[in-house]
Amino acid sequence: xxxxxxxxxxxxxxxxxxxxxxxxxxxxxxxxxxxxxxxxxxxxxxxxxxxxxxxxxxxxxxxxxxxxxxxxxxxxxxxxxxxxxxxxxxxxxxxxxxxxxxxxxxxxxxxxxxxxxxxxxxxxxxxxxxxxxxxxxxxxxxxxxxxxxxxxxxxxxxxxxxxxxxxxxxxxxxxxxxxxxxxxxxxxxxxxxxxxxxxxxxxxxxxxxxxxxxxxxxxxxxxxxxxxxxxxxxxxxxxxxxxxxxxxxxxxxxxxxxxxxxxxxxxxxxxxxxxxxxxxxxxxxxxxxxxxxxxxxxxxxxxxxxxxxxxxxxxxxxxxxxxxxxxxx
Amino acid sequence: xxxxxxxxxxxxxxxxxxxxxxxxxxxxxxxxxxxxxxxxxxxxxxxxxxxxxxxxxxxxxxxxxxxxxxxxxxxxxxxxxxxxxxxxxxxxxxxxxxxxxxxxxxxxxxxxxxxxxxxxxxxxxxxxxxxxxxxxxxxxxxxxxxxxxxxxxxxxxxxxxxxxxxxxxxxxxxxxxxxxxxxxxxxxxxxxxxxxxxxxxxxxxxxxxxxxxxxxxxxxxxxxxxxxxxxxxxxxxxxxxxxxxxxxxxxxxxxxxxxxxxxxxxxxxxxxxxxx
Numbered sequence: 337x338x339x340x341x342x343x344x345x346x347x348x349x350x351x352x353x354x355x356x357x358x359x360x361x362x363x364x365x366x367x368x369x370x371x372x373x374x375x376x377x378x379x380x381x382x383x384x385x386x387x388x389x390x391x392x393x394x395x396x397x398x399x400x401x402x403x404x405x406x407x408x409x410x411x412x413x414x415x416x417x418x419x420x421x422x423x424x425x426x427x428x429x430x431x432x433x434x435x436x437x438x439x440x441x442x443x444x445x446x447x448x449x450x451x452x453x454x455x456x457x458x459x460x461x462x463x464x465x466x467x468x469x470x471x472x473x474x475x476x477x478x479x480x481x482x483x484x485x486x487x488x489x490x491x492x493x494x495x496x497x498x499x500x501x502x503x504x505x506x507x508x509x510x511x512x513x514x515x516x517x518x519x520x521x522x523x524x525x526x527x528x529x530x531x532x533x534x535x536x537x538x539x540x541x542x543x544x545x546x547x548x549x550x551x552x553x554x555x556x557x558x559x560x561x562x563x564x565x566x567x568x569x570x571x572x573x574x575x576x577x578x579x580x581x582x583x584x585x586x587x588x589x590x591x592x593x594x595x596x597x598x599x600x601x602x603x604x605x606x607x608x609x610x611x612x613x614x615x616x617x618x619x620x621x622x623x624x625x626x627x628x629x630x631x632x633x634x635x636x637x638x639x640x641x642x643x644x645x646x647x648x649x650x651x652x653x654x655x656x657x658x659x660x661x662x663x664x665x
Numbered sequence: 666x667x668x669x670x671x672x673x674x675x676x677x678x679x680x681x682x683x684x685x686x687x688x689x690x691x692x693x694x695x696x697x698x699x700x701x702x703x704x705x706x707x708x709x710x711x712x713x714x715x716x717x718x719x720x721x722x723x724x725x726x727x728x729x730x731x732x733x734x735x736x737x738x739x740x741x742x743x744x745x746x747x748x749x750x751x752x753x754x755x756x757x758x759x760x761x762x763x764x765x766x767x768x769x770x771x772x773x774x775x776x777x778x779x780x781x782x783x784x785x786x787x788x789x790x791x792x793x794x795x796x797x798x799x800x801x802x803x804x805x806x807x808x809x810x811x812x813x814x815x816x817x818x819x820x821x822x823x824x825x826x827x828x829x830x831x832x833x834x835x836x837x838x839x840x841x842x843x844x845x846x847x848x849x850x851x852x853x854x855x856x857x858x859x860x861x862x863x864x865x866x867x868x869x870x871x872x873x874x875x876x877x878x879x880x881x882x883x884x885x886x887x888x889x890x891x892x893x894x895x896x897x898x899x900x901x902x903x904x905x906x907x908x909x910x911x912x913x914x915x916x917x918x919x920x921x922x923x924x925x926x927x928x929x930x931x932x933x934x935x936x937x938x939x940x941x
Binding site for chain 1: 838840841843844845846847848849850851858859862863865
């Protein structure tokens with residue numbers, strides 16, 4: 337397969353811990369790939385290895401087939417959008433964007449800066465300094481500063497986390513649109529599962545330095561290979577070794593179908609969430625099960641006896657041995 | 666409440682008036698009087714001392730003071746910046762390194778300046794060593810010249826550039842340096858386009874802290890310059906001792922102060938905030 341970026345068994349070990357452990361992944365040209373995981377899982381370190389701020393302990397990092405693992409950041413045709421944007425406070429928007437162009441051959445600088453400013457909708461703010469911009473504008477300057485260099489891969493380190501939630505959704509769709517337009521491969525690091533699911537062509541879930549699974553958002557959500565992936569991407573109810581998503585659970589006053597997939601339960605409480613209702617129930621063995629039901633459906637009172645059930649197709653099964661510390665839904 | 670505040674501020678005000686404002690007023694008064702035969706001052710009132718300031722001899726001394734102080738400041742920054750950068754980037758022992766920078770303050774400046782005389786004189790350590798090594802046959806004239814004065818000033822005031830530079834470099838956001846490298850800047854370009862521009866407040870503070878005392882330096886040019894390398898501080902001292910011309914000494918003092926204040930205001934206006 338032709339790929340822009342390829343990581344082969346990349347590890348980064350520090351004296352105190354192993355930040356990245358044997359991570360292998362490959363990115364196709366123009367792909368939007370997200371690395372998702374909780375803080376400290378090694379996703380940012382992986383990004384920094386690709387950017388060249390850290391050197392891998394083992395493994396190859398290949399950019400268009402060439403191992404760049406030991407090259408300095410300024411020799412790699414990748415560019416980073418930092419979490420805090422890292423805009424140069426002493427330079428204007430224009431100067432920030434021109435910063436990387438100075439070393440590049442070709443003298444279409446002015447035109448390229450103009451084009452990229454238009455792309456991120458910052459035309460007219462060329463002479464502002466970062467301190468005079470809003471959070472969203474700063475984020476777009478950081479994006480423009482990297483995009484103007486036409487990197488082989490654009491690395492984004494939680495670029496939306498500093499924005500307020502309302503703005504975040506808007507910027508998210510803008511980001512996706514920009515990526516489609518420029519066709520540059522994006523490697524996007526985030527701890528926000530919704531962000532990763534909505535933006536990515538493919539994503540990888542990291543846990544404790546390891547890449548647990550990669551695939552399309554649908555694959556990872558519907559067929560998670562590990563309990564960690566299942567729990568990190570959305571909520572899961574655990575009934576023994578079987579996982580069932582809350583939205584795949586059915587709730588009824590009468591028992592139905594296979595007794596194997598139907599359990600009596602007691603309603604604990606119902607939480608109205610606007611677009612749906614989360615019903616907390618408790619099984620006879622004390623396990624709690626959350627059922628997501630339509631707000632248009634029946635309502636249940638606390639203490640009521642009900643039956644919960646699910647379809648075989650909605651069961652999440654894992655070959656791995658269950659771990660005690662696996663988070664529950 | 667305001668009365669209480671006034672009481673607490675009173676000692677400060679008293680000190681300012683007694684030790685700063687009053688002497689300054691006396692100096693101002695002296696500068697407009699006539700010199701006494703054995704020093705001191707006598708009537709009548711005159712502006713003659715100020716007219717003498719524009720004498721080419723004195724303008725020459727002022728100019729010398731300026732370039733010696735300027736060159737010393739530039740050298741302090743040039744030497745202090747890498748040192749401050751090194752300390753701010755050190756993985757550990759930062760306080761130890763800062764302690765070393767401040768170590769000379771444990772000894773009197775006068776003693777340290779004398780030590781330089783012993784190092785630099787014809788039979789001093791430097792010349793003796795060079796002669797023993799056979800590199801020179803006659804002692805080099807290391808002492809009693811402008812070079813020795815600048816060396817002494819740079820030595821004495823180097824910590825005053827290192828400390829403010831360290832303070833700004835320490836606060837510098839490291840991701841900006843990573844961003845520069847990420848955008849293709851090699852270390853030298855990162856230094857000149859990011860690190861140095863962003864440490865401007867520290868450079869400014871360091872320059873002020875060195876230039877002003879250097880401009881008025883008296884001890885260093887007196888000892889290491891051997892009276893040959895006269896700076897404005899020596900001129901003032903001379904008026905109050907050998908020349909017994911208190912009015913002129915006062916006028917020169919006030920002129921120096923005026924120049925320093927104008928300089929400070931210019932720099933402060935050019936920057937606004939971050940002055941120290």
